[in-house]
Amino acid sequence: MKNIVLISLFAIIFTGCAITGYDATFISWYQLDRLPQEAFLKQNETPTIMYASDMDAKFREITSRWYWCIGETGFTGEQLYTPIAEKKIREICTMQRAKIAVWNERLINTERGIYSRPHTNFHSYASPYGYTSTYTTTTYSVHSYEIDIYHYSAYFFIPIPPEYRMQYAPGFSATNLTQLDRQVFRQNTGCRITVVYENTVAFYANLFPGDIITQINGRDIYTTKDLLEIRNASKIGDTWDMTFVRNGQLYRVVMKYDLYYSNNS
Numbered sequence: 001m002k003n004i005v006l007i008s009l010f011a012i013i014f015t016g017c018a019i020t021g022y023d024a025t026f027i028s029w030y031q032l033d034r035l036p037q038e039a040f041l042k043q044n045e046t047p048t049i050m051y052a053s054d055m056d057a058k059f060r061e062i063t064s065r066w067y068w069c070i071g072e073t074g075f076t077g078e079q080l081y082t083p084i085a086e087k088k089i090r091e092i093c094t095m096q097r098a099k100i101a102v103w104n105e106r107l108i109n110t111e112r113g114i115y116s117r118p119h120t121n122f123h124s125y126a127s128p129y130g131y132t133s134t135y136t137t138t139t140y141s142v143h144s145y146e147i148d149i150y151h152y153s154a155y156f157f158i159p160i161p162p163e164y165r166m167q168y169a170p171g172f173s174a175t176n177l178t179q180l181d182r183q184v185f186r187q188n189t190g191c192r193i194t195v196v197y198e199n200t201v202a203f204y205a206n207l208f209p210g211d212i213i214t215q216i217n218g219r220d221i222y223t224t225k226d227l228l229e230i231r232n233a234s235k236i237g238d239t240w241d242m243t244f245v246r247n248g249q250l251y252r253v254v255m256k257y258d259l260y261y262s263n264n265s
Contacts, residue, residue, distance in 0.1 A: 026073040026092060035068070039158040040097035047093035048100045049086050055104045059155055060209055062100060063173075063195045066165060067157040070098060074153040079105065089154050098156035109149040116140040169231065169259045170240065171200025172207055176223050181212075187245055189222045190214045204261045205253050208246070215243040 032040075041047055052058035063069060073092065089101045119141060124134045174191040182188055190212040196202050213221050216230050217240060234240070238257040243250060 025075050026071055026096070028071040028096075030068070030070055032070060032096070035070070035158070036161050036164065039068075039099075039161055041093060041099050041158070045099070047090060047098060049089055049093070050100070050102050051082070052102045052104055055102065055153060055155070058102050060195065062102065062155075062157055064198050066160045066197055067100065068160055069155050069157050071096060071156050072154065073156075074151065076108065076149060076151050079148055079150050080152070085152065092154070093156060096156055098158055100157040101154055102157075103152065103154035105150045105152050107148055108151045111147040111149055112144070114142055114144050116142050165197075166259055167231070168195075168197060169201070169234075170205075170255055170257055171197045171202030171259060173197075174213060174224060174227055177212070185212060185245065186248070187212055187214075189220070190245065191221055191224050191227050193244075199261060201255050201258050201261055205255045207244070207253070210246070211251075212245040213242060214245060214250075217241050 050058070059069065085103065085105070089103050092098070093101050117140065119139050121137045121139060122134065123137065124132055126132050172193050173195040174193050177185070177187065177190060177192055181192055185192075193207060193209050193211045193213065196207050196209060213227065215221055216227070219226065219230065221227055221230075234257040236258055239254060240257050241252070241254050243252050245251070
């Protein structure tokens with residue numbers, strides 16, 4: 001049998017942590033004062049809050065539409081009502097001036113246990129002389145409880161202004177391989193594509209997040225430094241002959257260095 005008083009106490013503790021959890025764990029991905037201020041949420045603007053069952057897929061969808069993710073937050077606690085969770089996320093959007101936020105809740109554990117509850121029993125008896133006396137005894141009842149524990153996470157976004165997009169030509173972002181990437185892909189060198197922006201040269205060349213770039217125009221790509229140097233040396237209309245690894249297979253694609261496909265035709 002669940003005890004309402006104890007469960008309510010747990011709810012107060014966990015909900016208290018959850019309400020402040022979003023604020024306490026916010027991690028910025030950029031120095032926000034260095035990003036273009038026109039991209040941020042305006043004072044009287046309302047942010048868009050979205051729930052996503054698949055955070056990775058939603059993250060790729062939003063970033064591919066020319067958005068920067070400026071930060072994330074996450075915490076663990078008892079389940080929140082959706083309006084409470086979204087209210088806190090909206091407050092962070094206002095604080096960080098994010099225009100879009102995506103959030104998710106995921107059941108990670110169920111806490112189970114038992115506890116004992118004391119009961120005071122009152123007794124009385126009459127003595128042989130006619131006096132009445134009272135006394136108490138204490139007994140204990142055993143109860144069980146069950147609390148679902150959730151992990152909450154959220155990403156926050158601002159749009160990339162058009163004048164800042166050329167740095168991602170021919171239409172993708174990439175990062176260095178992590179140690180986990182090396183283990184998973186059995187690849188020590190290269191740059192892993194993280195975002196392919198919609199309707200760009202890279203988009204129509206059928207590049208995908210997760211592809212690992214290993215060579216461009218005969219030059220080996222070991223890190224993002226190599227990729228950046230090639231980008232800086234490229235001019236609109238140049239040809240990129242690029243080799244990449246996908247699912248352990250080596251592929252090659254030839255495309256024009258430009259941003260949008262309409263300019264590449």
